[in-house]
Amino acid sequence: MPDSTEPFTGLPGASVPSQLHRDLVQIALLGAGALLAGALALWVVEGPVTGGRWLVGGLAGWAFVLWQCHGRLHLNVSTVDNRSFTRLGAANRITLLRGFLISATAGFPAMLPLQANAGLLYIPAVLYTVAAALDGLDGFVARRQQQTTRLGTELDTALDAFGLLIAPLFAVFTGKLPAVYLLVSVAYYLFQWGIRWRQQRGLPVYGLPPSEMRRYLAGAQMVLVALALWPPLPGVVTQWFGIALMIPLLLGFCRDWLHVSGQLGARREPTA
The missing domain is CATH 1.10.357 (Tetracycline Repressor; domain 2)
Structure with missing residues (x-):
C-alpha cells in the first residue's frame, strides 16, 4: 500500500x-x-x-x-x-x-x-x-x-x-503462486490510476493517515514471493500462503481508497 x-x-x-x-x-x-x-x-x-x-x-x-x-x-x-x-x-x-x-x-x-x-x-x-x-x-x-x-x-x-x-x-x-495473487501485483497501479482519475476530474484527494501496517504488509508480500520462487518449496504450500497474505493487503488498499476519496476518516484538507 x-x-x-x-x-x-x-x-x-x-x-x-x-x-x-x-x-x-x-x-x-x-x-x-x-x-x-x-x-x-x-x-x-x-x-x-x-x-x-x-x-x-x-x-x-x-x-x-x-x-x-x-x-x-x-x-x-x-x-x-x-x-x-x-x-x-x-x-x-x-x-x-x-x-x-x-x-x-x-x-x-x-x-x-x-x-x-x-x-x-x-x-x-x-x-x-x-x-x-x-x-x-x-x-x-x-x-x-x-x-x-x-x-x-x-x-x-x-x-x-x-x-x-x-x-x-x-x-x-x-505454479508457485495462484493466478489470483496477481491482484496484489496490480493493486498499487490501480490505486495510483484512481488518484489521477480523481485529480483529472477535479475531485478532492485526501491524505492517508499514518500506518506502519502498510509497510509490514508490503514487506510480508516480498518475503512470501522471494520464498515462493525457490524451487525446493512445494507450490501447494506457497499457493495457500499467497492467498492468506493477499487478503489483508487487498483489504488495506480498499480501506486506503476510502480514505483518499474522503469516504472514511475525518474530513481533512485535500492534498490535490
Missing part, C-alpha cells in the same frame, strides 16, 4: 543538475552492459533464442526502472530542509541496484518454459531474494549520510511495486 498520495513537483522552475543526469546515464550503461553479459552467458548455456528472450525482458524492465528514476530527478532534495543534492548518492544507487535485480528477474518470464535446465529457476530466486533483502538498506544509508530525499522515498515505493509485479508473475507461471 502506498505511503503517500501527495504529488511532489519540487521547487517551481528548478532545473535538474547536469551531474544527476550523468550519474543516471553511467548507471544505465552499467546495467545494460551487465544484462548483455548475462544474455551472452545464457546464449552459451541455453542457445541464442533463450538468451535473446531474456535480454529483451531484462532491458524492458531496466528501461522502466530508469524511466521511473529520470522522471523524479527533480525530487533529489532533502526531506528535512529542501537542500538540493547534485549527486544521486549511495542510498539512491542501492535503490537502483534493487531495480536492476528486479529487471534481471523480468527476463525469466520471457524464457519459459525452462524444462531443459530446471537449475535456471534458482537464478530468479536469488535475484529477487537479494532485491528484497536490500529493501530498507537504502533508507538506512540515506539516514546515516543525512541524505534522505523525496526521490529516494518515491523511487523505493515504485520499485517495490514493480518487484511485486514481476516476481509474482514468474511465480504464477511456474
Whole structure:
C-alpha cells in the first residue's frame, strides 16, 4: 500500500543538475552492459533464442526502472530542509541496484518454459531474494549520510511495486503462486490510476493517515514471493500462503481508497 498520495513537483522552475543526469546515464550503461553479459552467458548455456528472450525482458524492465528514476530527478532534495543534492548518492544507487535485480528477474518470464535446465529457476530466486533483502538498506544509508530525499522515498515505493509485479508473475507461471495473487501485483497501479482519475476530474484527494501496517504488509508480500520462487518449496504450500497474505493487503488498499476519496476518516484538507 502506498505511503503517500501527495504529488511532489519540487521547487517551481528548478532545473535538474547536469551531474544527476550523468550519474543516471553511467548507471544505465552499467546495467545494460551487465544484462548483455548475462544474455551472452545464457546464449552459451541455453542457445541464442533463450538468451535473446531474456535480454529483451531484462532491458524492458531496466528501461522502466530508469524511466521511473529520470522522471523524479527533480525530487533529489532533502526531506528535512529542501537542500538540493547534485549527486544521486549511495542510498539512491542501492535503490537502483534493487531495480536492476528486479529487471534481471523480468527476463525469466520471457524464457519459459525452462524444462531443459530446471537449475535456471534458482537464478530468479536469488535475484529477487537479494532485491528484497536490500529493501530498507537504502533508507538506512540515506539516514546515516543525512541524505534522505523525496526521490529516494518515491523511487523505493515504485520499485517495490514493480518487484511485486514481476516476481509474482514468474511465480504464477511456474505454479508457485495462484493466478489470483496477481491482484496484489496490480493493486498499487490501480490505486495510483484512481488518484489521477480523481485529480483529472477535479475531485478532492485526501491524505492517508499514518500506518506502519502498510509497510509490514508490503514487506510480508516480498518475503512470501522471494520464498515462493525457490524451487525446493512445494507450490501447494506457497499457493495457500499467497492467498492468506493477499487478503489483508487487498483489504488495506480498499480501506486506503476510502480514505483518499474522503469516504472514511475525518474530513481533512485535500492534498490535490
